[in-house]
Amino acid sequence: MTKSISISFIVRIILLVALTASFVQFEAFYKQKDSILNIAYGLNTFLTASVLISIGHFILVKLYNSRNEHQVVRGNFVLGITRVATVGNVFFIIVSVMIALGINPKDFITSMTIVAMAIAVIFREYITNMISGLIIMFSDQFSVGDRIKIGEYQGKIVDITLANLVVRDEDDDAVMIPNNLVFTATLVNKTSQKSNKIVVKFELPVDHAVAVEELEQYFKPLFQNNPNLDHGQGFSVKIADLAKDFVKYKVEVSTISSSNRIHQQVQSKILNEVLQFKGRLN
Template sequence: MEATQKQVIDKASQKEKRRRLEFLVKLFLFIGVVIWRVYYEDFLENEYRIPKNLINALTFYISAHIIISFTRLMLVAIYLRRHHRQAGFRNNFVIGINQIASLLSFVALVIGVFFLFSIDPKQFFTSISIIAAAIAILFKDYINNMINGLILMFSDHLSIDDYVGIGDFRGRIIDITLMNVHLLTDDDDVIYIANSTILNSSIVNHTKRNQRKIIIEFSVVPNQIEGLNELERYLEQSLKEWKSQILADSAQLRVVAITTTTVNIKFQLILQRPSRRLEKEIRRHLNWQIISYINEQKRTESLSS
């Protein structure tokens, strides 16, 4: 999982460097368009019969695109410098700015097409208002997803690299787009969850809590345990291998709820320092120890009867 995360970070860093290189290319192209409009517009139109609509459309789109790209780069650069981050760093703010820049670039492209075909935008949208309403209804879920994506990007409920539980899925967030959230599970599978689904689901953000705390919750039948103290000692002794990495006297077991058929129990401990690898290792060990303890109690009960 850590190797996959490193690949994601490296990919994001390369993508940011490529964006900066693309900006330089766009800048030179923009300078070329300005020179073209000032000195050669009539020449190109008369000699090469290039339509003026095409010149206007290209000029508008390239100018708008360079302004959007420059603004995006400046906002991201200021944010990274203020927070002492390197190029390629990704969080909700950076992703949100990138997605908004992409949306604005698409809008600029649409307006450029209007210039190309000499279409009056106001008249165009008025004439297709009924069709536009039908399209809005058909693509309601997509539009809703995009709005929810922007909400997620500029909120602090979920962030890149958070370890979360969403419904039946559990893993680390590696990307947030306008359509979905990319979740990297413990098995290194990437799951795409729609933004609307996330905002309508119960979410457990394990990163927001104490990152050093490990909590195991389980239920047992009352006659499967002889006493809480014995079970607590059993689990503590099984953790001798990691004793130096666990905060002293932090391991404790307590009853969460009691019903007529089960006892809900919570066992928790605190690590000396946060470590996702160590947490995963200890969590797996404790789960197997609890299962072994319950099975042993069942065998003892069957032999005594």
Template sequence: MLSGVRNALEEKGLGFIISIVYIVFVFALAKVLSTVLNRAVKSLIAHRSKAMADDRRGRLETAGTLIASISKYILFFIAFAVSLGELGLGNAMNSMLAAAGIGGIAIGIGAQNLIKDIATGFFILFEDQFSVGDYVAIGDITGTVERIELRTTSVRGYRGELSIIPNGSIGAMTNYSRSDYLAIVDMPVEHGADIQKSMDLMRDEALLYAKDSQSAHGEASVLGIVDVREDSAVLRMILTVRHAEHWQVQRELTKRIKERFEKEGIGLSKHHIRISGD
């Protein structure tokens, strides 16, 4: 039946309509298969990663996104090749590649950047430089890795912005998720306050916090006075915490120490309370 329709249209000079419909169908099928495969990979990873540690879960998610990306490129390449055959350009394309050389054509259309992106993507995966879920700084971009694909890496910033980075452009990179981090809390107490008592209270609050939270590792260290200002002396405390959780720990400890100081009658500067992380 389809052959009859094609022949009838070709007799009227409209055979190209069948070709267009066929090409649209092939690319639509590639899109559907890519979407189904991507969802299947995500479902499998979600099921397998439930009982895994964070680092292994990140590697599994990274492998999943890369598999989905490679599959998508393969499916659309097949669709492109099939479309060329439908248009009758298959033999012409083969002749052109044989005459000019695949390497020369690839360089001529700027595929060296594509090859560089793909090669760097494989090195990122196999060297385990970073994984999905890691908090990284790549150049001027800082955020959480959402996807690692064949050509690009997607990083979600703190404010929600999504940056798409070609893998080949990734040079110096800092991964904040591969080791514990240091939470720093500075408390500016008024001149005349009992410094030793203030330090003891800061340490006590850190110990109480460590009992309630799994973020803290080890005991807090109160370094003492790190700065003297016109209206205050700044006391610093440091605490080792899980990666990417230092801001949360610093905010909570600052709140608890401030409330404890107010309860114990220790005055704070009205101008400076700094929360930072290194």
């Protein structure tokens, strides 16, 4: 637990103990004040549930980290448990407010069944998004930090919420992608393990096409002098496709980190060199 969470947990424990003791110490007072008794019961319900959820969250995360101490893990499990804990706290806040207002939660839920069904229909998209979000969090297909392409969007995942994937695109804009889209569109995870490799593709007309070796010699000074590249991994230029009117090439390099900004800078420099090379051919 972080320091702030630990302090919050201790405060909740102290309040819960004090409130429980007050039921015994001030029993006569509570019997005379029904409204205050309801508020105390509501607060007691929230504190009890909150403490138990925090303990469960801590134990599950601790067990998960201990079990995977010597393995490379994606980290989504911890994110999923945290989101479930948040949903649990919100649920018990609502229940506690009902108790504080003198409303029996069980009777309320029973009487609101039809309304609840209508709400479920109205908010169907959000509910399915939330379920999809939980499935994503407890899967290992991708996690925060991965670079993905889904539909027309691509970039680096910076957060996974119960409603959206938050992706930082090439323009450094935050794009909110509904979780449902993950299961209905083709998704490409461009991050393999923790690889920092990037691929830049470009085309040359057939009549101006050159050998791969010539392109490698042309790009060599750029790659040798670029501090953002992992020089130990080297670079390569390959022919990706050959058509009637053009030849498609791809340049593969490895950067020193998976930073979205660094990837953009490297890609921009490579494309700028391609433009200069094309200018020399014309």
